[in-house]
Amino acid sequence: MKSPPNSPLLLSLLVALLLLSIWLSLALGPVSLDAGQVLAALPGLVGLGGDGPPDQALLILGQIRLPRTLLGLCVGAVLALCGVAMQGLFRNPLADPGLLGVSSGAALGAALAIVGGVALGHSLRGLEPYLLSLCAFLGGLAATALVYRLGRREGQTHVATMLLAGIAVTALAAAAVGFFTYLADDAELRKLTFWNLGSLNGASYERLWPLLLVTLLVSLWLPRRAKALNALLLGESEARHLGFEVQRLKRELVLCTALGVGAAVAAAGLVGFIGLVVPHLMRLLVGPDHRLLLPAAGLAGACLLLLADLLARLLLAPAELPIGIVTALIGAPFFLFLLLRGRH
Template sequence: MVLQPRYKRLVMMGLLAFLLVACLLSLALGPVSIAPSDTLRALFWRFAGTAVPADQQLIIEQIRLPRMLMGVVAGATLALTGAAMQGLFRNPLADPGLIGISSGAALGAALVIVLGSLLVGPLGADWQPYLTVPGAFVGGLACTALVYRLGQSVQGTSVASMLLAGIAITAISGALVGLLSYLADDGMLRTLTFWNMGSLAAADYPRVGLLLLCCLPIWWRLPRLAPALNALLLGESEARHLGVEVERVKRELVLLTALGVGACVAACGLIGFVGLVVPHLVRLVLGPDHRWLLPASMLLGSALLLLSDVTARLLLAPAELPLGIITALLGAPFFLSLLMRVRRQGGF
């Protein structure tokens, strides 16, 4: 069934409204709940003419607003790159983690946390967070570059070889992270554990600005590759006949995904299943056309990550669950149901 553009525009408007509601809930709910009307007044007090109590203003402006912004940016980027990877691999079970980006970023962060004391010592412990973020970013890029190199052959870049190389690199990175965890002391181990579980708790305006700076080029470029991704759905040979420079598109997709996921892991830690679940949900409603799939995935990814963060804050309030636990609890059952559906259709 061919979906009408009007229907697709209505779905996009609904997703935008859903995101706005998720943003409001993210700002209003937490260990200290604030009424939605007071939340809006705290945001627009210069225009509303009346202010909220100082403690509520501080919570909204300095704690929850940067956290909400980071959730929007990270959720959109993870979902967007997940949709791009599923288009590249032509498989709804694909995920950015398949090519080793997330595991490489985790390894880079672990190296800084556990072995970085030689560098941090002379500078002071306050410098460690500033070293961990670039360490995770470089680790993700390095593993992706290695996977891409291993996937190259005489005929070009093999998607199947990249997938197998990504699985191997992920296993090696996981083993090295385990070794570093064994060598870590109690303080390092706690930091490493929470990093691997993911959280938006460390959000502040400088970190949000840096993450947005890394992600804006990805938001701009990946949707412009939608026609090429649509052609790749037919197969690489067919895409070449349609005039797509397949090898260049593959390089761009892998590089942009590495940049986006590496930046998100560096800022928020490991947050799984967003890039897997969100594009598939959107595809069920809007179909496989990447011209609609990519922007819709960005909207839904942001909204679902914000709602997962709200859930992480409220379940054990005033304590806070790691965000990665919530996304895994929601995403893993969906992944299993998707796997069973593909098997029933004869996909394996």
């Protein structure tokens, strides 16, 4: 499968854009830092000490902006990679990771943690700081497991059945979230609403390390299945004739998406359109070859989420927009553009 000749140049540009996005995310905010302060803070951030910048700059970078930047980088990359996996699994460039019900399941788990947090906190002592993230992650995994089980018949995984099961599970989870929303008091309702809109606010290293581990696993595993995904584009029978274990590949793609999206949603709430827009845009630029599409999508997803988070911080500073609003404002017009483009 040949790729466009400009693909290496595009990957280089994406790496440069990612470095620029990281620097902007570290430097800009309610308190802006110049390039000298950011560079001078690096030894202190990695524990090398030295004269360093003023204490305020080091505190802002080390305790607030660095974990937030790393969280945005991981969330954007893993959502985009899982979007590529789902589009390859369903052989549809407009497929989204949410089709498996993982996002809606995570939302249900979060609603359970927010509204029933007191009772859960008593039964899960010592896990109170991680209760929301843990419930969201487990909710996403449970919903995906149910969808996958419903999609299996006679030892085979049927993609069309799994898609319909995902729609049904998503509807059920949305109804349950609506029920918990009805039961919530004002404080719980506000927390649930902001979680459903997504945010990188309150990022910490404790919230970051599980997502960082999952992102590393997804980033290492999916490129190893690039050739199998390329073969799957030809059809399941063709991929099987080429020597690939299609059923095993489906299981691995579903598990990978459940882990990646579940961890991302648990850490940052519901962030829409990254898993849909970024893979489709990169496919238009680098072609369908997953050997290039996967790294391009991972880099572009990280860039887009970091820049969206920067806009969320700066547009109404010192207030902050939920990042889900910004990604929707970016993604929805692009999705409409794709629809109009396809119609013509």
